[in-house]
Amino acid sequence: MTKRLLFLVGDYVEDYEAKVPLQALEMVGYECVAVCPGKKPGDTIITAIHDFEGAQTYSEKPGHRLIITGDLASVSVDDFVGLVIPGGRAPEYLRLDEGVLELVRAFATAPKPIAAVCHAAQLLAAADVVRGKRVQAYPACKPEVLLAGGIWESPSAGLDSVCVDGNLVTAPAWPAHPAWLRAFVGVLGGELRP
Template identity: 35%
Template sequence: MARALILTGDAAEELDSMYPVFRLREGGHEAVVTAPTTRAVKLVVHDFEPGWDAYTEKPGHVLPVDLAFAEVDPEDYDALIIPGGRAPEYIRTDPDVARIVTHFFDRGLPVGTICHGPQVPAALGLLRGRTTAAFPPLKRDMELAGATFVDEPDVVDGPMVSCRGWPDLPPWSRAFMQVLEKSTTHP
């Protein structure tokens, strides 16, 4: 059984956040949710509606939080997932988020990013030389961070698995679970 850390905050996209939690648990793994504080985070629902140039946002469910960022010892976890939505915009500036995310990248542990999730490692300089998917309007941001942007549903770059957003969650989840299970299988 692996222990995976879900790094999130208010205004994270509901499906990006909850789908991985449920998929990890379904696979027999532990999903631990972390956010700026231990207060349950307020998720949002992003959708694409005719007549809109951008996605729409509506209030979603709340997601219970297990630990505040400051309480996380990354040594206790085998993998990291960063959901999309608006949370990555502001959590990427948190020094504890930098400490946590850098730990996983430095050790080559599985990292899953969904939609706007790559904004966090991009802001920390961790995508330089990597290949990533992200919400397509972030293409230029990913390239400026030194990454190669790929517009695909399940981009695997070593231990990092990324996708464009919640419509990609089934193929992203299959790819992430394969990377996770391979990394936690001991001879």
């Protein structure tokens, strides 16, 4: 039986943080199902590309379309081995949806592995699943992590680090993909060989 992963996405999710992990995890044998509130299978969302170009914050450019492959309303935690929450601007408004928050809490309570990158920490904080947990995220999310009772772990200068605390695998941004995805597959019980 194929192991299934749930991707929680929305418009203006960070392109690299949604598409690259989805493709990489499918490459190593996982079936990835992308869901979004208000969207049904076959619908698309628009992504955004964030880059670090020497300004005081990241820049944003239009990304690609991502096809929704599952129906959020019929999702059951029991059907998935883990949850992936990409960053970008989507977590900012997804955290306002009580059904989304309940889903994140259900994965945390199960407990099933949760991979969250960048601004996904906003959603984790709103779902109250970081309390007492070590977390890395994009540095601008530090106040939310701390206010939600999380333990801030400073990311590397290159934003390419990862933090694992039990079932929670967090990273600051897409430069962390190699470390973040390797750690997540490890928490899922898989093994990647060089």
